[in-house]
Amino acid sequence: MPDYNELTVPEATLLQRELQEKVTLVPYKGPLNYIAGADISFNKFSTTVYAGIVLLKFPSLIPVGYSLVKKEVHFPYVPGFLAFREVPALLDAWEQLPLKPDILVVDGHGIAHPRRMGIASHFGVLAQQATIGSAKKKLYGVYEEPGPEKGSVSPLTDRKGQLLGNVLRSKTNVKPIFVSPGHLVDVPDSLRILRQCIQKYRLPEPTRLAHNAVNQFRLGAIPEGWTGMS
Numbered sequence: 001m002p003d004y005n006e007l008t009v010p011e012a013t014l015l016q017r018e019l020q021e022k023v024t025l026v027p028y029k030g031p032l033n034y035i036a037g038a039d040i041s042f043n044k045f046s047t048t049v050y051a052g053i054v055l056l057k058f059p060s061l062i063p064v065g066y067s068l069v070k071k072e073v074h075f076p077y078v079p080g081f082l083a084f085r086e087v088p089a090l091l092d093a094w095e096q097l098p099l100k101p102d103i104l105v106v107d108g109h110g111i112a113h114p115r116r117m118g119i120a121s122h123f124g125v126l127a128q129q130a131t132i133g134s135a136k137k138k139l140y141g142v143y144e145e146p147g148p149e150k151g152s153v154s155p156l157t158d159r160k161g162q163l164l165g166n167v168l169r170s171k172t173n174v175k176p177i178f179v180s181p182g183h184l185v186d187v188p189d190s191l192r193i194l195r196q197c198i199q200k201y202r203l204p205e206p207t208r209l210a211h212n213a214v215n216q217f218r219l220g221a222i223p224e225g226w227t228g229m230s
Contacts, residue, residue: 123182
């Protein structure tokens with residue numbers, strides 16, 4: 001993997017296009033005993049990135065442990081290219097996991113991206129890992145607002161009508177989330193699996209717990225490294 005700190009935005013664009021050719025969208029046929037959530041926390045004006053991956057049993061969603069990493073990055077904050085700030089730290093957190101999940105849910109987009117290369121796809125190709133993107137805001141695509149009740153869904157497409165993912169109302173009368181496949185899973189299965197990760201909150205449990213862990217880590221409340229939970 002090239003040093004992302006040394007890339008220009010045009011070089012990063014070319015790399016996204018190269019990686020996009022390797023994205024594979026297929027029905028998920030593998031086992032599903034463990035799932036994980038990944039999230040990143042940083043100040044857009046800072047060079048320090050905090051990354052976390054929380055491992056959970058599936059389908060119980062009982063946490064097994066979390067891997068936390070702090071890393072310095074110098075690639076600029078540019079929307080559509082956030083993976084170049086985030087992926088190196090996430091890869092370090094991934095390497096710390098004593099057990100790899102069957103599916104990784106990333107806080108961000110998969111193919112619902114202008115170049116079909118959101119962070120979930122980017123990470124999935126590099127790690128050769130099945131990934132799903134679950135984002136709080138739309139980056140790219142068009143959709144009709146899903147119904148107000150929990151479980152309502154509407155398709156997310158590009159302007160030509162190609163399906164990119166789904167917009168899921170994960171909690172009644174609360175803003176929806178944006179679900180798209182990253183790598184080694186397809187649009188229907190990414191939605192099917194993510195639905196099983198929704199409990200009483202808007203965010204799916206894997207990324208909700210990763211978000212909480214990363215923020216606690218950033219505040220100094222929990223340590224860097226792998227921590228197992230008994």
